[in-house]
Amino acid sequence: MTIMENTPDIGLKYVFKRIIYFNSDCKDLIIKTLKVIKDEILKTNSCDTFDCIVYIDSFGIYCNNENVINQFERFIVSKLPDNTLIYPHYTVNLVNFEEIRKFQKHAHLPLGRCIIEAIQVIKESIEKFTLQNIFLSFNGGKDCVVLLYLFQAVLEELKYNERIKAVYFQSDDQFSEEEDYVQSTVNRFNLDLKVIKGELKSGLNDFLKENPQFCASIIGTRQSDTGSRKLQFFQKTDPGWPVLVRVQPLLHWNYDNIWSFLRQFSIPYCSLYDKGYTSLGNKSKSHPNPNLKYIDENTGEVKYWPAFLLQDSNSERENRF
Secondary structure, three states: OEEEOOOOHHHHHHEEEEEEEOOOOHHHHHHHHHHHHHHHHHOOOOOOOOOEEEEEEEEEEEEEHHHHHHHHHHHHHHHHHOOOOOOOOOOOOOOOOHHHHHHHHHHOOOHHHHHHHHHHHHHHHHHHHHOOOOOEEEOOOOHHHHHHHHHHHHHHHHHOOOOOOOEEEOOOOOOOOHHHHHHHHHHHHHOOOEEEOOOHHHHHHHHHHHHHOOOOOOOOOOOOOOOOOOOOOOHHHHOOOOOOEEEEEEEOOOOOHHHHHHHHHHOOOOOOHHHHOOOOOHHHHHOOHHEEEOOOOOOOOEEEOHHHHOOOOHHOOOOOO
């Protein structure tokens, strides 16, 4: 186990990483637990490129095998007491967008291919419609969070300095945690955000009447979403809806790809995902995913693992009714 005061360049020789923050008074416990977990994992995995490094208020897990990373992450979350780890990563340094773009070189890996494809679609949408005629649909859910960071990575590469135009279609049955996350993201990105309350179709219609320059919306739909299997990257709205092109860069991503991206680049996300929610809908119809439920051995209390530990991605929406 290595103890360091500053983040080294160790990540340069590894493909995958996890940076996990912890309460500063738990450092000794973290070091002890990491040592035990590392020994256990190395016994069951033939992995000769693996490092676990403890910093001042965080530790990094580095490896060239993402399955080992995920296994380590499950071990560490399950073995440590509540309130030891800190997530979501509200306190981390700014996300490195160059690191996101560079991951495209890993075209042999699922996440690398996903990033390549999504960035190509975003660039094509800017070429087709221009940045001034595009808005991002953003409600704080995990998919649109991935899309926001990909969008920003593209804008930085293209040397655009404009604020991202975003629209938040807000229901009357929203989680306060989701609202808080949206506001924190607006502040972080200086988003040009328009909040539209009420029914989606009428709200979109009113918005486009007031802003006729918009002809395309970038949204985080995936083909694994209900009724989305036949969608294309560029899809006109259905008959009866306001005329708009839906740009869908994440169509071929799955649940595991989404969390791989968020965890790989230490991206902040809504705190509900750390309470067992795997998909966010209306507050009254969304609950922690039953597949993440467990009983605390010390207290007998029913608890839920964080969303990124869900084993069966097909059960992603089993928490919505």
